[in-house]
Amino acid sequence: MRLRRVLAATDLSAGARLALGRAARLASAHDAQLTVLSVVPPSLEDEVSAFAAETLADHVAAHAMPEVDVVLRTGTVSDTILIEALDREVDLIVLGAHGERGFTGSLTGATTENVAHASHCPVLVVRTPVPDYRTVLLAVDDTTSARRAAQWGIDLTPSAVHVLAHVSVVIGEQLLRLSGLGDSDLERLREASTAEIRPRVEALAAELHPRPDAVVVGSGTPQRALPELVSHYRADLAVTGSGSSTRFERVLLGSVAQSVLRYAPSDVLVVRGSARRTEPRAL
Structure with a gap:
């Protein structure tokens, strides 16, 4: 399935223009319909709705393509974004990494994380002004959901x-260290763990089309190491799954996705493990 519908959420802040610009470029490249949504909290509806509608129209005119649906809703920000995405059957949600308190509901980091983890479709979180993605880091384990995200x-x-x-x-590295295992022994365990998993990661790479340009298998804590790898490779975009089939895997991968969202210096694409598959056309 190609990328048909894109939903960009904006709080009308200066930072939101990065996400809106990214959404517009992707929608144009994939010949997709773009909807721009802004949400007014119920407590502010009477005071700012009319002014927010005018501001939203100016915001979209300045930072998006001409063919776009503009929607102003009232409600809880994250819930309203998710409902709008479901109602419109969008294939991708685009958000800013964080917003600033403006005329509408602010897209805080917590809002962005809530949407990324609960969305039925992939969520792109934008924090950089790069015009095009040049290097993309695909963060995976060896599960089906990770392959889908990649x-x-x-x-x-x-x-x-x-x-x-x-x-x-x-597994249990910290306990092993506390029990007296030395650095050299721990390093041998890391090397053994890396050697064991590498064939499965290489097999995953071989299933992707086209095959990734490079495969990197390291050891450590994913929550810390993955943002560091994003910096090391100067990636413009990091891609991660948000969960898998079992409860344990959802907690583990959710924690990794959360760390990448919070600490990677790049844009982040979060792909839900249990979501329906939507495959955009090539640019």
Whole structure:
């Protein structure tokens, strides 16, 4: 399925123009319909609705393409975004990493995380002004949901350099260290863990089309190592899954996705593991 409908949420702040501009470029490249949504909290509806509607129209005219649906709603910000996305059957939600208190409901970091983890479709969180994605880091484990997220990232950015990255975890490493295991022994365990997982990660890479340009398998804590890898490779976009089939995997991957969202210096694409698959056309 190609990318048909994109929903961009804005709080009308200066920072929101980055997300709106990104959404407009993606919608134009994929020949998709763009909807721009702003949400007014119920407590402010009577005071700012008319002014917010005028401001929203000016905001969209300055930062988006001509063919766009403009929607102003009243309600809780994250819930309203999710409902609008479901009602319009969008394939991608685009948000700013954080907003500023403006005339409408602010897109705070908590709002962005709530939408990213609850959305039925992929969510792109924008924090950089780069015009095009040049290097994309695909953060994976060896699950089906991770493969889906990686393929979605490749399909969305076919002209970029793609780095498939996996961080291998030594289970109980901290307890082993506390029990007296030395650094050299821990390093051997990390090397063994990396050697064990590498064939599965390479097999995952071989299933992707086109195959990523590079495969990196390291060891450590994914929550810390993945944002560091984004910086190391100067990636413009990091792609991660938000959850998988089992309760344990949802908690683990959710924690990793949350860390990437919070600390990666790039834009972040979060792809929900249980969501229906939507494959955008090549740019």
